[in-house]
Amino acid sequence: MQSAPVEQPAAAAAAAAAAAAAQEACDLDYLLTFLHWTGTMRHPRAGPLASRAYQAANAAVTLAFVYFVCSQAVILFRGGTSDLDSFTLTLSLIDTQGTWLVRIRHIAALQPQFHRLAYQVGRDFGQFASAEDVAFLQAGSRRMRILMLLYLAFGLAECCVWLTAPASETGLPFVLALPYDVTRSVAYVATAVYCCFITLHTIMANFAADAFNASLIVQLRMQLTLLSRNIINCNNVTEKPYSLLDKAESLDAVRPCHPFSTTDVYYRLQKNILHHQAIIRNVELLQRCLGSILLGQSLSIGISVCFQLYQVAKNAESLQDAGKYSSYLFTMFAELFVYCWFADDLISESENVAQAAYDAVPSLLECPTSIKRSLLILMHRAQRPLSLTAAGLFPLSRESFVSIVNVSYSFFAILRNFKED
Template sequence: MAADSFNVTVILQLHNQLDLLGRNLRSLNDSISDMKSTSTETLPKHMQHSDGSRDIHSRLRMSVLHHQAIIRNVQLLEECLGGMLLGQSLSIGTSFCLQLFQAATRAKRVQELGKTCSYLVTAFSMLFIYCWFGDDLISESEKLAFSAYDAVTSLQACPAAIRRSLLLLMARAQRPLHLTAGGFFSLSRESFVAVLNASYSFFAILRNFKEEYDD
């Protein structure tokens, strides 16, 4: 439980970093608007946008480096957790299937059934937490692409180097960051439901075989 709590905390931290990066990109819109109004009113034509462009370019460079650091951390976390999450998903799904099969084919006391249900709820809650926060990570990563697109439309008057850097960030952000269970499936709420459905399907198959064998 301590290891799972730590892992979820790391996923939540990555989510917060993506949210911070998105806010920084959205703030570029306000900065470029202020730069246009200030330069038009107070600076001569040959100095317009020069200082503001350097500031925008510096902030954009920091945002690109921040995004690359987040990508590396997500990849590193997946390397550390991918195999463990795959094994956990398979073991939980198998346990769910077998426990349901035993409960359906054997007459058990209420106390034993209660223990079985408690075990299944505890096991699935661990996987559900990973999938819940993994889905939040995917959603925040998708929002980042929209934030970058909004910034692109506001920076059309900026130098080509600024636009090029932002376009590269937007292109990379269109591939949402996600954690996978050994590369087989992404950790999301849909994946959690899929594991439940697959476990129940195998339970139904085992029960049908048992009924045909008894007949």
């Protein structure tokens, strides 16, 4: 009679160790640190001094981008629509920098939610993890980190291309409305540094935020993969499960697990249902954090793609200008594609959960009706695939990526015909 109280702390310690191992396997600290020191999002574990440094950086970044957008707006007002080439380029810059400015404020407003999602693997899914699951998470997270570092390296290459191709007569990468004479050496150097900062922060911090969001999506997809595997194997006992209920722990303490034990199957199925509910909650939280901004990004990228296609076509004879605007175009494509690709994987993996529940039916035919009913409820809920949407208007997927590109190309064709006429 004294064994159950002893088993419970041991099981709780094992569950805590599994949660810590799972969180460590999916650590996003390399992105959180970069976002913190670029003034984009405070690190969840930042101390008082680091938090004040973040607040100062965030305020400085906000002011820098507000000034840049205002400068471009002045140029747009002065030039008007008489020069369509200059008008579309300036409007494209306002669109891109303005969208990033909105994203900075959006991330700052929703920091607690993003911080929770950053540690979702250990906090929300750690109780469902086994040693085999941790190994799977480590492999998946390692592949994701390599991919995201390549994504950031691509962004750095795009920065170099843009900065080495001057857009103004003074040799600066941007045309700016400035209240001083930029031809003076000190003023020129200060303005060049400012342009470099704007370019690097727009692309690198933007890409880091995208990589962070994409990593969250991948974490949820991996949890769905583990859930599908566990549903199929819910009648095959490979190891003692971690505690969900005191009753379940006491049962595990006094009797050995058997593959055809009804109680074992029931609690494993209950564990899978709770796991599925936790995944659903976190997908909904991520949707609340990203839904509106994904719509804004999709519209912004669609507009930028249209304008940059026009700039590439207009500067086809100039290799330097064509390369510069092509790099801008590829940056927009990459930013949209990374969301659509991983969000599509999330949809596909959530659909696999229903299939896994269906595949588990033959092994549970001899189980009581209550277990079959629970499996049916899980299957019914899994038939509604989890997805990320642009404010509920359309789901982010590979098909939506193609649709946005097609719409952008259609507007580009109209714009080109208007210019020729």
